[in-house]
Amino acid sequence: MSSLTALLAISLIQSQTGGPSQQGFGNMALANRVVRVDYPSAPIRQFSDEIKNWDGFVYASNGREWPGIFLSEGDWAPIGSRTLDYPTPGKDAPTWKVKVIILTDVDVLTKGSDGLLRQSRSRLDSTLVDSTLASLARIPGYFRADTQGAANLSLDVTVDSDPIYAEDGTFGKSFMDFYVKPRINGGTYEAEDKVFRGPYQSVFIVHPGLGATPVSITENGTVCTSLPLFSLWTGSSEKASTGIDLAVVRELIPDLLHRRQQVGLPAGRSVGEPASSLIQGVPSLRNWVQPQEWAALTNPEDLSFDQLSSLFKRPTTQSDFSIDGGAEPYRLAPVSSNVTVSIVSDTDRGSVLKYSEKSVARFGGLALPVAQITVSQTPFFGFWAKTTSRDAMSIVFSDGAKQVEVALGRDVAFTPDGQWHQIVIDLGKTGLTNIERMWLTPGKVAQSQEKVEVSTVDWLFDDFTTSGLTAATPPPSAGVPSMESSDVELRAKASKSASASALLKDSSDFVKINGLTDRETPFNAADETALIELSHSVNARVAEASIRQLIKLNTPTAKAEVLRLVNASPFERVKAIAALEVGRMDDAKLAGAVSRLFAGKSKWTRLAGAQAISTIPGNEAPIILMTFLQEIDPMIRLEVVRLADVKNPVVVKRLMWSAVNDPSDEVRAASNLRLIFSGDPKSAEEGYKGVRDESVGAKLAVLEVLAAKPSETHRKALQVAVTDLSPRVRAAALLAFAKLGDVRQDEIANTLEDKFPIVQMALLDLAKAKNIALPPTCVASLKASIDPKVVERAKELGD
Numbered sequence: 001m002s003s004l005t006a007l008l009a010i011s012l013i014q015s016q017t018g019g020p021s022q023q024g025f026g027n028m029a030l031a032n033r034v035v036r037v038d039y040p041s042a043p044i045r046q047f048s049d050e051i052k053n054w055d056g057f058v059y060a061s062n063g064r065e066w067p068g069i070f071l072s073e074g075d076w077a078p079i080g081s082r083t084l085d086y087p088t089p090g091k092d093a094p095t096w097k098v099k100v101i102i103l104t105d106v107d108v109l110t111k112g113s114d115g116l117l118r119q120s121r122s123r124l125d126s127t128l129v130d131s132t133l134a135s136l137a138r139i140p141g142y143f144r145a146d147t148q149g150a151a152n153l154s155l156d157v158t159v160d161s162d163p164i165y166a167e168d169g170t171f172g173k174s175f176m177d178f179y180v181k182p183r184i185n186g187g188t189y190e191a192e193d194k195v196f197r198g199p200y201q202s203v204f205i206v207h208p209g210l211g212a213t214p215v216s217i218t219e220n221g222t223v224c225t226s227l228p229l230f231s232l233w234t235g236s237s238e239k240a241s242t243g244i245d246l247a248v249v250r251e252l253i254p255d256l257l258h259r260r261q262q263v264g265l266p267a268g269r270s271v272g273e274p275a276s277s278l279i280q281g282v283p284s285l286r287n288w289v290q291p292q293e294w295a296a297l298t299n300p301e302d303l304s305f306d307q308l309s310s311l312f313k314r315p316t317t318q319s320d321f322s323i324d325g326g327a328e329p330y331r332l333a334p335v336s337s338n339v340t341v342s343i344v345s346d347t348d349r350g351s352v353l354k355y356s357e358k359s360v361a362r363f364g365g366l367a368l369p370v371a372q373i374t375v376s377q378t379p380f381f382g383f384w385a386k387t388t389s390r391d392a393m394s395i396v397f398s399d400g401a402k403q404v405e406v407a408l409g410r411d412v413a414f415t416p417d418g419q420w421h422q423i424v425i426d427l428g429k430t431g432l433t434n435i436e437r438m439w440l441t442p443g444k445v446a447q448s449q450e451k452v453e454v455s456t457v458d459w460l461f462d463d464f465t466t467s468g469l470t471a472a473t474p475p476p477s478a479g480v481p482s483m484e485s486s487d488v489e490l491r492a493k494a495s496k497s498a499s500a501s502a503l504l505k506d507s508s509d510f511v512k513i514n515g516l517t518d519r520e521t522p523f524n525a526a527d528e529t530a531l532i533e534l535s536h537s538v539n540a541r542v543a544e545a546s547i548r549q550l551i552k553l554n555t556p557t558a559k560a561e562v563l564r565l566v567n568a569s570p571f572e573r574v575k576a577i578a579a580l581e582v583g584r585m586d587d588a589k590l591a592g593a594v595s596r597l598f599a600g601k602s603k604w605t606r607l608a609g610a611q612a613i614s615t616i617p618g619n620e621a622p623i624i625l626m627t628f629l630q631e632i633d634p635m636i637r638l639e640v641v642r643l644a645d646v647k648n649p650v651v652v653k654r655l656m657w658s659a660v661n662d663p664s665d666e667v668r669a670a671s672n673l674r675l676i677f678s679g680d681p682k683s684a685e686e687g688y689k690g691v692r693d694e695s696v697g698a699k700l701a702v703l704e705v706l707a708a709k710p711s712e713t714h715r716k717a718l719q720v721a722v723t724d725l726s727p728r729v730r731a732a733a734l735l736a737f738a739k740l741g742d743v744r745q746d747e748i749a750n751t752l753e754d755k756f757p758i759v760q761m762a763l764l765d766l767a768k769a770k771n772i773a774l775p776p777t778c779v780a781s782l783k784a785s786i787d788p789k790v791v792e793r794a795k796e797l798g799d
Contacts, residue, residue, distance in 0.1 A: 025080055028137045031102070031157040035130075037137045039080025042073040045333040050343050056353055058465035059381070060369035067437050068332030069367045076138060078327040079278055083141035086149035094151040094294035096143065098248075099184060099200045102132060103207040104161045108169040109513070109541055116492050117514050119541050120169065120450045122208040122230065122361055129159060132206060132229065135245040142249060143285075146278050150291035151298065156196070162602050165540065165573060169448075171207050171226040172215040180205060182634035182666040186220030186697020188300050191663030198222065198665075199300050199697065202255040204248055210361060211448025214247070216254065220665060220697045221262060223255045230361045231447065246329060249282055256288055259297050264727075264758050265311055266787075277326035302696070302726045305755050312786040336364025348420055349384065349462045355393075355440060357457040361450070362391065365441030368464060373435040375427045380469035381438075382424040384462040387416045390452040393459055394443030397427070397435050404430040407443050412473040420462075426472035483511075496520040500530035500549075509539045516545035523549050532561050540573035547574070551581045559585065567596055575600065576608030583612030591621045603633045610636060614643035626654045634664040641670045646678035656686050668693060669701035676702075677709070688717040691733075696726045703732040710739035719747055727756035734762035738769040745772070752778040757787035764793050 025037040052064060089095075104124040111117050124132065136155055143153035168174060185198035203224040212228035227247050260266075275286035289297065296303050296311055303311075335341055338359040346352045355366055373381070385393075385408065394407040406425055408414040414421055427435065440461075441447075451457075479485065481493035488508050495503060495515030500523055503515040512534065523531065531553070534546035547565065550558040563585075565578035579594050594616065597609025610628040613621050622645035631637050641658065644651050652675070659671035668690065675687030690702040703721060706714045714736065721733035730751055737743050743766065745752070751763055752775060760782055767774050774782075774797060782794035 030133045031159045035133045035137045039076035041075045041077040044331050045072045045335055054343055056462050057369050058463055064369040066334035067367050067370055069439055070333055070336035071330040072333040072337050074328045074331035076329045079142055082145040086144050089152045094298040096153045096298055097200045098155050098202045100157045100204045102159045105163040106209050107165045109167055117517055120210045122210050124208050132244055135243050138245050139248055146285050151294040169209045169212050170215055171209055173217050176217040176219055176224050179635055180224050181219040182638040182664045184220055185665040185695055187695030189695040201259055223258050225251050263296055264308055279326045280328045309786050334367040338364045339366055341366055352460045352462040355459045362442035362446045365439050368438040371435055371438055375433055378466045379428055380424050381427055381466055382469045383464040384420050384422050386420045386460040388418045389416055389457050391457045392446050394441055396439050397430050398437040399432045399434050400436050405443055413476040424469050424473045500527035504530045504533055509542055512542045516549055528553055528558055543574045544577040547577050572602035572605045576605045579608045579612040583615040588618030591616045591624050595624050598627055607636045610640050622648045623650050629658055634667055637667045638670055646674050652683050665695050665697040669698045672702055673705050691717045691721040699729050700732050703736050707736035707739050722748055723750050727759050731758045731762035734766045738766045743770050753781045757790050760785055760790045
């Protein structure tokens with residue numbers, strides 16, 4: 001990695017050339033805040049003459065040039081001026097609806113290749129949230145200008161400050177399914193609270209997870225993309241990063257193509273000359289959408305056949321599109337915005353280069369002067385380094401195509417003891433033939449982990465040279481794992497067999513987490529007191545690992561302490577973990593104590609309370625669990641539905657209510673499905689009513705499962721669904737029919753001459769799967785389809 005989010009840096013520090021100029025374009029309400037809309041402009045960050053002329057760049061004594069590697073704030077002003085040409089459309093104008101959820105606090109625990117667990121905590125403070133909102137506020141104006149006023153873009157932004165604990169830092173499919181899916185509806189549904197929950201055309205999850213990459217998953221018909229604020233990549237020079245605004249702009253293109261397919265429109269581009277780009281490297285949306293199509297693409301309901309037919313008749317072409325023109329809202333610079341470089345005086349070495357990195361996460365770096373090194377002729381590269389910081393640095397070598405990182409202290413020996421050390425690198429081991437660029441950076445590992453120290457990362461460097469070097473610096477010695485070692489990594493390796501008392505005395509949470517979680521030898525009763533003390537740790541990961549070890553002791557005092565923590569701990573995460581363990585104690589009398597978590601401050605605590613109650617035996621626990629259906633968070637209500645005891649008549653009545661009245665498509669669908677598969681015919685009959693839900697999204701969710709779990713008992717429901725007003729629902733019903741036994745033509749009679757391509761495709765799939773001979777009028781209808789793809793497939797049916 002060479003650089004991370006320039007957007008973050010804008011809010012953290014002023015560039016060395018001064019802060020960006022601002023021009024106001026009004027205000028916007030986002031996340032219950034008033035956000036000023038700005039399109040800033042700033043010059044490229046450059047070095048002072050003192051740095052350019054410093055004699056420490058020995059290898060580049062003549063004609064020094066610095067490569068642009070790190071994206072820095074650039075010029076949004078041309079886009080801002082274009083927005084003035086296209087006033088905001090009226091309320092009835094086509095509007096592309098975007099939902100953005102900003103997660104501010106994440107704690108990820110992952111196991112590295114060395115077998116050690118590492119905790120990565122990252123957080124967006126109020127300054128970073130404000131800068132993210134300011135970045136998002138530029139997008140509607142860009143969208144309006146890019147579509148030349150043909151459509152508007154609305155932003156619905158939620159800031160979630162509840163800490164999230166995860167073992168998967170990608171925030172991909174599992175997280176989307178659990179957290180995002182119940183929050184967005186796939187069809188229109190008017191809930192009592194009148195809150196809009198979808199459908200949206202785009203959904204973005206902005207999070208501070210370290211080392212993650214963007215992930216896109218389709219949930220309830222909408223493309224949902226997680227965007228890691230600290231590690232957004234554009235694939236430009238040396239993998240430079242970009243801000244959240246440009247990342248969203250880029251993702252609108254695949255979202256648009258998905259929406260075209262969903263609506264049933266052909267994917268061809270517009271006829272004529274390629275539309276010019278507003279932003280360098282980003283094609284215009286006008287290459288895929290003509291003005292009259294926006295109404296169809298933003299319509300929450302299915303199009304009528306006449307609307308769809310008129311759009312299919314437009315000519316298309318697969319011509320190229322332009323990405324060369326437009327503004328440069330971010331520009332490549334030789335130093336990232338979070339790094340300050342200066343020349344300072346050192347007692348031992350005179351004038352040296354000082355590298356200062358000030359940011360909440362490790363990213364960015366400093367480019368060294370352009371090099372033209374032939375490795376066969378110049379086998380070594382060396383420099384001097386000095387620091388007391390425990391936050392590591394790397395140097396990256398590149399031939400313009402391939403990059404090779406050498407980490408100080410990992411690949412070559414280095415001790416951050418405040419003394420000068422010469423580093424000599426064997427360039428032959430990089431595998432590169434020629435070296436054109438080099439830069440200093442935190443490195444991939446450091447950027448994927450939380451900072452070791454909160455303070456500014458300061459390093460001193462001197463004499464970068466290729467001359468007079470005869471031997472490379474060796475890698476560091478492995479060392480022997482020991483709890484007495486000064487090396488935290490060696491203590492972490494030794495911790496797996498250490499006593500709880502030894503872990504309690506250790507100053508490192510990293511050591512404690514490994515010693516408590518990944519044991520080689522079990523704890524015993526002698527460890528109980530220390531484990532209880534560790535369960536009171538302010539670090540939630542240490543506390544939760546201690547609680548799990550206490551339960552394994554199976555002593556009365558250990559169990560009593562865990563039960564006490566459910567309601568007495570000052571930390572929400574500890575309450576949640578303790579509740580889950582109490583739920584496994586197999587004691588019906590504990591349901592009442594756990595039920596108090598219904599009033600927990602954190603939704604994750606309340607979720608754990610519901611999960612814990614579902615594991616408690618007895619007749620009361622299933623009914624107490626239904627109390628959590630009153631929960632405001634749909635993620636918890638969905639989990640309650642999944643955990644509900646459908647053999648309990650009181651529970652079944654509650655599920656019947658949520659199947660009709662819950663504002664979340666996913667919760668209503670899940671309620672219906674629990675009833676369908678309850679084993680009780682009367683309950684199932686109620687559940688099958690889900691195919692008549694008000695929302696297309698809920699109906700499709702039910703039909704998807706009926707297709708995945710085929711049963712003859714589904715047949716009557718499918719007969720209803722196949723006559724639905726929505727062509728998407730009719731198509732889904734046909735696909736579900738294809739999983740059953742014999743299908744009679746009278747069951748699908750209304751679809752035999754259906755003119756919607758999506759239904760025609762499903763009918764062709766069904767006919768092929770069941771070897772159904774379609775009547776001549778049906779075949780003629782398919783061959784006359786408005787969709788060339790249907791016509792092509794219909795040829796297989798013969799005359």
